[in-house]
Amino acid sequence: MSAPRNTFLPRFAIAALVGAALVALADANLNPYLLSIIQFIGLNIILAVSLNVTNGFIGLFSLGHPAFMTVGGYVAAILVIPPERKAALLPDLPAFLAAQEWSFLPALIAGGSVAALVALIVGFPVLRLRGHYLAVATLGLIFIVQSFAVNLRGVTRGALGLSGLPELTNLWWVYLFCLVTIYVCWQLKHSSLGRTMLAIRENELAASCLGVKVARMRILSFVLGAFLAGIAGGLWVHLVTLISPSSFSFILAFEIVVMVVLGGTGSITGAVLVAVVLSVLTQLLRPVEEAANLFGASQMIVAFVVLVVLITRPKGLFGTAEPDLVGWLLRPFRKSKAA
Amino acid sequence: MLRLEDVHVRRGGTHALRGVSLEIEEGEIVALIGANGAGKTTTLATISGLLRPQSGRILFAPGRGEPERDLTKMRAEDIVAAGISHCPEGRQVFANLSVTENLRIGAYLRNDKAAIEKDVADIQAQFPILRSRAQLPGDRLSGGEQMMLVIGRALMSKPRLLLLDEPSLGLAPQLVEQIFDILAEIRRQGVTVLLVEQNASMALELGDRAYVLEAGSLVLHGSGRELAGNPDIQRAYLGGA
Numbered sequence: 001m002s003a004p005r006n007t008f009l010p011r012f013a014i015a016a017l018v019g020a021a022l023v024a025l026a027d028a029n030l031n032p033y034l035l036s037i038i039q040f041i042g043l044n045i046i047l048a049v050s051l052n053v054t055n056g057f058i059g060l061f062s063l064g065h066p067a068f069m070t071v072g073g074y075v076a077a078i079l080v081i082p083p084e085r086k087a088a089l090l091p092d093l094p095a096f097l098a099a100q101e102w103s104f105l106p107a108l109i110a111g112g113s114v115a116a117l118v119a120l121i122v123g124f125p126v127l128r129l130r131g132h133y134l135a136v137a138t139l140g141l142i143f144i145v146q147s148f149a150v151n152l153r154g155v156t157r158g159a160l161g162l163s164g165l166p167e168l169t170n171l172w173w174v175y176l177f178c179l180v181t182i183y184v185c186w187q188l189k190h191s192s193l194g195r196t197m198l199a200i201r202e203n204e205l206a207a208s209c210l211g212v213k214v215a216r217m218r219i220l221s222f223v224l225g226a227f228l229a230g231i232a233g234g235l236w237v238h239l240v241t242l243i244s245p246s247s248f249s250f251i252l253a254f255e256i257v258v259m260v261v262l263g264g265t266g267s268i269t270g271a272v273l274v275a276v277v278l279s280v281l282t283q284l285l286r287p288v289e290e291a292a293n294l295f296g297a298s299q300m301i302v303a304f305v306v307l308v309v310l311i312t313r314p315k316g317l318f319g320t321a322e323p324d325l326v327g328w329l330l331r332p333f334r335k336s337k338a339a
Numbered sequence: 340m341l342r343l344e345d346v347h348v349r350r351g352g353t354h355a356l357r358g359v360s361l362e363i364e365e366g367e368i369v370a371l372i373g374a375n376g377a378g379k380t381t382t383l384a385t386i387s388g389l390l391r392p393q394s395g396r397i398l399f400a401p402g403r404g405e406p407e408r409d410l411t412k413m414r415a416e417d418i419v420a421a422g423i424s425h426c427p428e429g430r431q432v433f434a435n436l437s438v439t440e441n442l443r444i445g446a447y448l449r450n451d452k453a454a455i456e457k458d459v460a461d462i463q464a465q466f467p468i469l470r471s472r473a474q475l476p477g478d479r480l481s482g483g484e485q486m487m488l489v490i491g492r493a494l495m496s497k498p499r500l501l502l503l504d505e506p507s508l509g510l511a512p513q514l515v516e517q518i519f520d521i522l523a524e525i526r527r528q529g530v531t532v533l534l535v536e537q538n539a540s541m542a543l544e545l546g547d548r549a550y551v552l553e554a555g556s557l558v559l560h561g562s563g564r565e566l567a568g569n570p571d572i573q574r575a576y577l578g579g580a
Contacts, residue, residue, distance in 0.1 A: 192443065192447075195436065195440055195443065195444060196444060196447060198433070198435065198436060199433045199436060199444045202433040202434050202435055202436065202477075203431045203432070203433055203434070205389075205427050205431055206427060206431035206432070206433065206489075207433075207444070208389060208415050208416075209387060209389070209415070209419075209424070209425040209426070209427050209431070209493075210419060210424070210444055210445050210447055210492065210493070210495075210496060211415065211416040211418075211419025211420060211447055211448040211496060212416065212444070212447050213416050319435070320435050
């Protein structure tokens, strides 16, 4: 079904090193525009893989990722902005916040943690809902968070947003958090905790009959997904150097859900692969849209692809499985060696 | 071991249990029979904490001389930890998880890793089919094999009392007999069994005692042989003339 666990670590280490070499190569040779596109691809990987914990492993259909990104983005941004600039940008900021000047990593983690805290508080009432009801409730969460961001002017500068943020995010940061996200989610999936999450998704009744603490597991997966989304939000805003209440909308939620559904709910490999393909496809189609004057065509194409995949493979590309892509890529080499 | 005292349960708009009182002694197999909608499944779900009764008490002592606890105030996971395992109706396997993974989840509340692996091996020795199919996903098993998996999984929590809901449902007669042999064997190993069955003739044959549930109330109670000989029971549940 899935690659045996003991082969994961060495493979992951090798893949991480190869990736690091590629990152170094790209960092030295590519222009800033291409680099930023690669970083968005990386962010999409983090988002898709982390949403997969909530939507894929335990089967909660959440659309809440943009809400947690907004929270994480604001928290990281406010902590990172130097006090003198805060005085000009946010004169009404409470004193204890105004004096803070954090470096990037702790600010990102703080952003993730606050997002996780929001998920914890929201989770208790919201996770009683199932299926479509949960989707609608988490959709509502996006608008609630946006509305807080608009109205808490003293902290967020309202609809104007925070602009001119330091350009702290680079390819290395994004790569690091991609690795962390994939590693954590992979280990989770192949632990007894992850197995229990899959069991809840498969059959909640049977799981609760066996004494599985269903409510606690749901909250745990929701909170973990939110934490990683919060970090992605912090990375995102320091890449585009701007955050406003409308930075992360429900359209983004739709895009991330599409990545999870297409890749296969529960498949990390699938989420990564589809995140990359979809991000690249969107970028490639953009000039085509402009040339043909057909704006929005790429979204229609993506929606069409989703329909085709869901009709022909309702469980997504890989279902819950983790196909051995590395082995598959290396196969031609092994064959030639044998011959 | 288990005592229900005047238990009332409402589900949605219906008054599903109307004052059920029953008792199970350690080491017994007790059958609960009755028609569709009589409240058999509701009774089991109330004992295992999936449903909350409106009134009444459910007292459980895992063994002789151990203190009784009122299950109506406990959460489902604490009831499993106290020693009651519930096999719900309809062979609820985890379809995408392997047979071994299914078994391991049965031990969710236990922390002794080595003992869990030993118990997985023991269960697989008792049900050889679960060893030869160890790596197959749950939904690739046949109906009878899934039933064995579900029973084996329920045993992984080391229960003192096993609640079984319709184990014979949809199985060929030969398999039903095999399942009932397994239940007899489980009882020999010291696990008390409360069995809900539509297949009344088999249930009365296996059960030391039986209760008959009708529209949310217990209407008859006796030893399995007594009830099997009762003309009313024969007419209503055993297909007799």
